[in-house]
Amino acid sequence: MITLRKTIPGLSLLALLSVWQVLATCLNSNNLPTPLIVGSVFWHGCLSGQIPFHLGVTLLRLVVSFSIAMLLGCAIGIVLGRNKKLDAFFDNWLVIFLNIPALVTIILCYVWFGLTEVAAILAVVINKLPNVIVTIREGARTLDQDLLEMASSYRFDKRKTLLHVVWPQLYPYIMGATRSGLALVWKIILVVELLGRSNGMGYQLHLFFQLFDVANILAYTIAFVAFIQLLELLVLKPLDTKAQRWRR
Amino acid sequence: MIAIDIKSKMFPAKGRAGHHLAIADLQLSFNSGEFVCLVGPSGCGKTTLLNIIADLDRDYEGSVSFDLRRSHPKIGYVFQNPRLLPWRTVRENIELAIEGNSSSENIDALLEVMQLTQFQHVYPERLSLGMSRRVAIIRGFAINPDVLLMDEPFVSLDAPTARQVRSLLITLWQQRPHTVLFVTHDLREAISLADRIVFLAAAPMKVVNEIAVSIPRSERDNEQVIEAFRQQLLQDYPELR
Numbered sequence: 266m267i268t269l270r271k272t273i274p275g276l277s278l279l280a281l282l283s284v285w286q287v288l289a290t291c292l293n294s295n296n297l298p299t300p301l302i303v304g305s306v307f308w309h310g311c312l313s314g315q316i317p318f319h320l321g322v323t324l325l326r327l328v329v330s331f332s333i334a335m336l337l338g339c340a341i342g343i344v345l346g347r348n349k350k351l352d353a354f355f356d357n358w359l360v361i362f363l364n365i366p367a368l369v370t371i372i373l374c375y376v377w378f379g380l381t382e383v384a385a386i387l388a389v390v391i392n393k394l395p396n397v398i399v400t401i402r403e404g405a406r407t408l409d410q411d412l413l414e415m416a417s418s419y420r421f422d423k424r425k426t427l428l429h430v431v432w433p434q435l436y437p438y439i440m441g442a443t444r445s446g447l448a449l450v451w452k453i454i455l456v457v458e459l460l461g462r463s464n465g466m467g468y469q470l471h472l473f474f475q476l477f478d479v480a481n482i483l484a485y486t487i488a489f490v491a492f493i494q495l496l497e498l499l500v501l502k503p504l505d506t507k508a509q510r511w512r513r
Numbered sequence: 514m515i516a517i518d519i520k521s522k523m524f525p526a527k528g529r530a531g532h533h534l535a536i537a538d539l540q541l542s543f544n545s546g547e548f549v550c551l552v553g554p555s556g557c558g559k560t561t562l563l564n565i566i567a568d569l570d571r572d573y574e575g576s577v578s579f580d581l582r583r584s585h586p587k588i589g590y591v592f593q594n595p596r597l598l599p600w601r602t603v604r605e606n607i608e609l610a611i612e613g614n615s616s617s618e619n620i621d622a623l624l625e626v627m628q629l630t631q632f633q634h635v636y637p638e639r640l641s642l643g644m645s646r647r648v649a650i651i652r653g654f655a656i657n658p659d660v661l662l663m664d665e666p667f668v669s670l671d672a673p674t675a676r677q678v679r680s681l682l683i684t685l686w687q688q689r690p691h692t693v694l695f696v697t698h699d700l701r702e703a704i705s706l707a708d709r710i711v712f713l714a715a716a717p718m719k720v721v722n723e724i725a726v727s728i729p730r731s732e733r734d735n736e737q738v739i740e741a742f743r744q745q746l747l748q749d750y751p752e753l754r
Contacts, residue, residue: 414569414596415590415596418567418588419589419590421609430598511600
């Protein structure tokens with residue numbers, strides 16, 4: 266029974282590839298190349314160094330902007346979650362920033378700061394930051410007051426309280442923000458690169474769009490999605506398992 | 514020695530009253546190494562008093578002073594709910610409460626007295642309520658406190674478990690005689706544990722009476738002796754009923 270359950274994701278992926286293969290064969294069009302053709306394009310892109318280079322550039326932007334957004338978002342989220350006056354003051358700001366379309370932020374950043382790397386990173390951070398703040402703020406609001414009192418009565422210093430009392434309670438919220446953040450940030454980065462950078466996945470996708478090169482578009486997409494999946498399997502899931510081991 | 518002199522402690526109240534006076538002109542003192550039970554009806558402010566002593570509640574007029582050379586007293590607090598960190602093992606919960614380098618032998622000894630040695634690497638979720646309470650007691654003693662505050666720590670335990678934990682507590686306290694302030698509304702429990710019982714009344718809190726428990730420690734396990742003392746107490750002081 267367990268073996269069958271473990272094979273289900275693999276079988277499902279195989280089924281998706283089969284449907285794709287059948288559709289592509291039936292249509293017989295350059296607009297939907299077969300998985301084999303995309304695989305071949307992907308392989309050659311890897312060998313030529315093009316995919317690793319542009320994927321690397323995009324990933325670097327992702328790491329930098331995601332890290333800044335998460336660090337700032339966690340800090341601000343905790344402060345707003347614990348301070349009602351500040352929360353009341355900044356709540357409207359958050360709602361406004363949450364509802365500004367990503368494209369507007371990107372355009373404004375490029376207009377105000379030029380077509381630079383800093384403007385690109387800033388645009389991604391501004392887009393992601395409100396989401397992280399809102400998620401972490403919710404977590405900070407639900408912190409267990411009893412445990413905080415215990416920490417206070419036993420004279421835990423700020424570092425010890427943050428590390429051993431606050432952080433574990435915020436962990437599910439941080440993981441939620443991380444997962445949704447990764448999914449959101451890389452999509453924004455592609456737009457940022459498409460509009461104002463001369464390298465990265467977004468730039469390449471724009472190029473292939475102009476050439477109607479669907480095989481390359483799919484090859485680059487698969488490369489990125491595969492990377493995020495690997496990150497989930499090799500980093501996030503093991504982290505989750507380790508952090509949740511105290512639960513029944 | 515601990516001296517408490519609380520002029521007033523108010524809580525916000527609804528309606529015209531504006532504030533509810535919880536404690537007024539309360540003076541109490543506790544000797545070093547004394548086991549004192551504070552007995553009073555529900556809502557009379559016993560937990561508030563402990564929170565003030567623990568410095569968790571600073572919104573009051575008056576003072577709590579400790580006869581110490583250090584600037585800050587070390588306060589152990591055993592809450593009604595054990596308040597253990599669920600993501601830390603039994604041993605880690607105890608170690609975290611201790612400032613600086615913890616003495617491993619000290620924790621081993623405490624775990625042994627409270628019969629928890631084999632559970633030291635277990636997470637709190639896997640412990641029974643009685644065991645969790647024992648861990649909370651160990652944590653309180655582990656910091657070598659100037660005063661150990663205990664807020665109805667055996668409430669909601671079944672009678673045999675409560676008796677067992679009380680007995681372990683006294684064993685530990687006799688080995689490490691720290692000042693203990695134990696809040697309860699159960700007179701039998703107070704008689705079985707205390708050197709002195711302070712009876713409190715509500716609204717605002719005031720001391721009704723203070724009585725030294727004269728029963729030798731060796732006879733405190735005998736429920737008939739405890740009950741006889743209780744009956745005598747209620748006969749001598751009808752205001753305690």
